[in-house]
Amino acid sequence: MWFINSLLSPKKFFGLxxxxxxxxxxxxxxxxxxxxxxxxxLAPADYQQGDGFRIIYVxxxxxxxxxxxxxxxxxxxxxxxxxxxxxxxLVMRHSTTVGAGFTLLALITGSLWGKPMWGTWWLxxxxxxxxxxxxxxxxxxxxxxxxxxxxxQGERITAILVLIGFIDIPIIHYSVYWWNTLHQGATLKVxxxxxxxxxxxxxxxxxxxxFLIYYVIVLFLRMxxxxxxxxxxxxxxxxxx
Amino acid sequence: MIDAILRFxxxxxxxxxxxxxxxxxxxxxxxxxxxxxxxxxxYLREQQQPKS
Numbered sequence: 001m002w003f004i005n006s007l008l009s010p011k012k013f014f015g016l017x018x019x020x021x022x023x024x025x026x027x028x029x030x031x032x033x034x035x036x037x038x039x040x041x042l043a044p045a046d047y048q049q050g051d052g053f054r055i056i057y058v059x060x061x062x063x064x065x066x067x068x069x070x071x072x073x074x075x076x077x078x079x080x081x082x083x084x085x086x087x088x089x090l091v092m093r094h095s096t097t098v099g100a101g102f103t104l105l106a107l108i109t110g111s112l113w114g115k116p117m118w119g120t121w122w123l124x125x126x127x128x129x130x131x132x133x134x135x136x137x138x139x140x141x142x143x144x145x146x147x148x149x150x151x152x153q154g155e156r157i158t159a160i161l162v163l164i165g166f167i168d169i170p171i172i173h174y175s176v177y178w179w180n181t182l183h184q185g186a187t188l189k190v191x192x193x194x195x196x197x198x199x200x201x202x203x204x205x206x207x208x209x210x211f212l213i214y215y216v217i218v219l220f221l222r223m224x225x226x227x228x229x230x231x232x233x234x235x236x237x238x239x240x241x
Numbered sequence: 242m243i244d245a246i247l248r249f250x251x252x253x254x255x256x257x258x259x260x261x262x263x264x265x266x267x268x269x270x271x272x273x274x275x276x277x278x279x280x281x282x283x284y285l286r287e288q289q290q291p292k293s
Contacts, residue, residue: 041249051253058266101269109262116258214270221277229284 013227017220024217032210038203046200055113057204060187061211063106066134067169069099069215074166077159089155092162093145094222098215100138107131118182126175127183130168137165 039057046053073095079088110128111121122128141161148154171178176185187204188194194201252259 045253050255052255052258054252054255054259055262058262062266098273101273105266105269108265112258112262112265116255214274218273218277221274221281225277225281225284 014224017224021217021220024213028210028213028217031206035203035207035210039207043200043203049117052116055109057207059106059109059113060204061208062102062109064208065211065215066099066103066106067172069095069102070169073162077162080159081156090223090226092159094219096138096141098218100135100142103131103135103138107135123182125181125183126179127181130172130175134168134172137168
């Protein structure tokens with residue numbers, strides 16, 4: 001635990017993020033470039049959906065990140081409540097807007113995919129509705145964060161709110177199995193062969209990896225700014241080039 | 242060559258849907274990266290300038 005707490009030192013966090021961000025950016029560019037070229041050019045058109053299926057290379061990573069970021073926030077909420085880690089509350093606070101953005105994008109890109117394939121922009125399908133509820137949860141958390149006056153108490157209440165909202169995550173994931181929906185089942189499976197051909201699969205995995213790295217970079221940028229600029233006395237910064 | 246490029250942009254008739262989805266995502270990725278980065282750079286410049 002002392003290692004995590006030591007990262008809260010603005011100087012240490014600044015050093016760590018300054019070292020990691022260039023490497024993460026290089027990794028992001030590589031996987032993003034492979035994903036985009038593979039998805040838009042190299043992967044063959046789908047036999048039913050034609051080139052319209054290429055929306056999957058932005059839709060699936062956004063949908064995945066919307067759930068993943070909420071799961072990270074829930075883990076951070078537990079760490080914040082149980083071990084009183086300030087870093088955990090920072091992760092939670094700065095993940096919210098990014099998560100809300102990815103959820104909104106998952107809904108928009110899903111709508112743009114649904115119109116030509118299902119013939120409608122929107123329907124009150126189990127998967128779509130539960131994802132919309134996730135967006136409302138994110139918005140609620142953002143509003144609550146900006147409304148609370150007492151920061152310390154507010155962080156704990158926000159963490160409890162995040163944990164209550166976590167119930168929506170398994171519902172979103174299993175909605176396509178629990179209810180009859182128009183939305184297709186999971187394309188990527190962890191314990192079974194994926195339901196997608198490898199020339200289509202690898203660019204998709206690369207895009208998901210790129211979006212994950214992107215999230216880490218943005219989180220680092222936001223957290224370093226808050227730790228350094230808003231919370232710290234920073235004479236040491238003047239010595240940095 | 243030009244035919245191949247036009248065919249690529251046409252996306253088998255799904256151009257509007259595909260390119261709109263990619264544009265939304267790219268705009269979001271750029272904005273979410275650029276805004277904190279610019280704030281950081283501005284702050285670092287301020288800190289490293291000698292105060293007169």
